[in-house]
Amino acid sequence: MPQAARPKSPHLDIYRWQIQMVSSILHRAAGVALAIGTVLLVCLLASLAIGPEAYAKVQSCAGSVFGQLLLLGWTWSLAYHLLNGLRHLLEDTGHGFQIRTFVMTGWVAVIGSLVLTALVWACVLLQRGGA
Amino acid sequence: MSKHLRTPLKTVRGLGSARGGTHHFTVQRITAVALVPLSLWFVWIALSLVHLDYAGARTLMAHPVHAVLMVAFVLSVFWHAQLGLQVVIEDYVHSPGLEIAFQLAVKFLCVLGAVACVLAIVRIALGS
Numbered sequence: 001m002p003q004a005a006r007p008k009s010p011h012l013d014i015y016r017w018q019i020q021m022v023s024s025i026l027h028r029a030a031g032v033a034l035a036i037g038t039v040l041l042v043c044l045l046a047s048l049a050i051g052p053e054a055y056a057k058v059q060s061c062a063g064s065v066f067g068q069l070l071l072l073g074w075t076w077s078l079a080y081h082l083l084n085g086l087r088h089l090l091e092d093t094g095h096g097f098q099i100r101t102f103v104m105t106g107w108v109a110v111i112g113s114l115v116l117t118a119l120v121w122a123c124v125l126l127q128r129g130g131a
Numbered sequence: 132m133s134k135h136l137r138t139p140l141k142t143v144r145g146l147g148s149a150r151g152g153t154h155h156f157t158v159q160r161i162t163a164v165a166l167v168p169l170s171l172w173f174v175w176i177a178l179s180l181v182h183l184d185y186a187g188a189r190t191l192m193a194h195p196v197h198a199v200l201m202v203a204f205v206l207s208v209f210w211h212a213q214l215g216l217q218v219v220i221e222d223y224v225h226s227p228g229l230e231i232a233f234q235l236a237v238k239f240l241c242v243l244g245a246v247a248c249v250l251a252i253v254r255i256a257l258g259s
Contacts, residue, residue, distance in 0.1 A: 011145040032219060041205070042181075042244050042251075048192060049251035052185040082170055085163055092160065122172060127182045 023106040027084045030077035037074040075120050080113035155214060162211035169204040175200075189255060198256035202249055210246040213238060 013022060040062070047054035061067050087105045090096045096105055176197065180188050191197060216237045231256040 024206070027220060028215075031212075031215045035216055038208060038212060041208070042247050045192075045201070045205075045248045045251035048185075048189055051256040055185045078174070082167065084169065089160065090145070091164060100256055101200060120178065123178050123182055127178070 019103055019106040019110070023084055023087075023109055026080060026110070027088075030081040030084075033073065033077040034081055036069075037077070040070075041072075071123065072117070075118040076113055079116035080109060080119070083112045083116070084109040147254065152197050155217075159211065159214045162207045162214070163201070165207045165209060169207055172200055173204050192252070192255045193258060195256065198252050205245055205248040205252070209241040209248075213241040216241075 010024075012021075039127075040058075043058050043061075047058040053124060062071060087096065087109050092107070176191070179191060192201065217234060217251060220230060220233045222235065224233055
């Protein structure tokens with residue numbers, strides 16, 4: 001059967017961007033990013049088990065500009081995936097599907113994740129300033 | 132009458148849900164709920180590690196409570212990640228050979244990651 005002749009269902013590029021789709025796409029993207037971030041988790045724990053030299057290497061990688069950017073991204077990914085995950089768990093109970101509520105909780109997840117990220121990095125910078 | 136001698140149940144097993152359809156959903160939710168407090172604890176630990184040197188970091192992780200929570204966190208993370216990545220691959224990878232390769236790779240990497248982390252935590256906790 002010729003595949004090209006068939007009509008296609010509308011995909012992402014057809015729709016106007018709105019919080020309902022953005023919150024869903026971001027959840028998946030953040031999840032994939034966090035899965036990749038587990039590489040750092042393995043490195044951190046393994047280096048801590050191996051010894052000071054290995055740990056210092058991981059620390060210097062994480063402390064580099066590139067490392068800090070990645071950590072900032074992973075902080076936001078975790079904050080967003082956590083908040084939007086809680087939203088999903090709420091929806092699993094059958095609540096939060098009214099359009100107003102759905103849009104509102106979507107914005108809470110997006111804005112809340114930015115606030116949480118800022119809070120965590122404020123802690124990091126304060127600790128560094130105090131050290 | 133079916134032209135095959137197999138029962139419909141025999142046909143559906145291994146192809147469709149056959150009463151296992153909600154298992155993935157349920158386990159994803161259980162690990163998600165577990166990860167809510169565990170992630171918050173992990174962020175707190177990560178922030179503590181920022182201003183600790185090697186000896187301090189090791190002492191912190193060697194504490195039985197933190198070692199146990201870290202094992203729980205690591206197992207939940209890799210289990211949850213595998214379940215999530217499995218769905219992403221199912222959704223976006225459409226050539227059967229490639230899909231099986233990706234699914235196997237994700238499963239193997241997640242198990243390897245979890246085993247490596249648990250071994251590291253045990254070594255840290257036992258001071259070996």
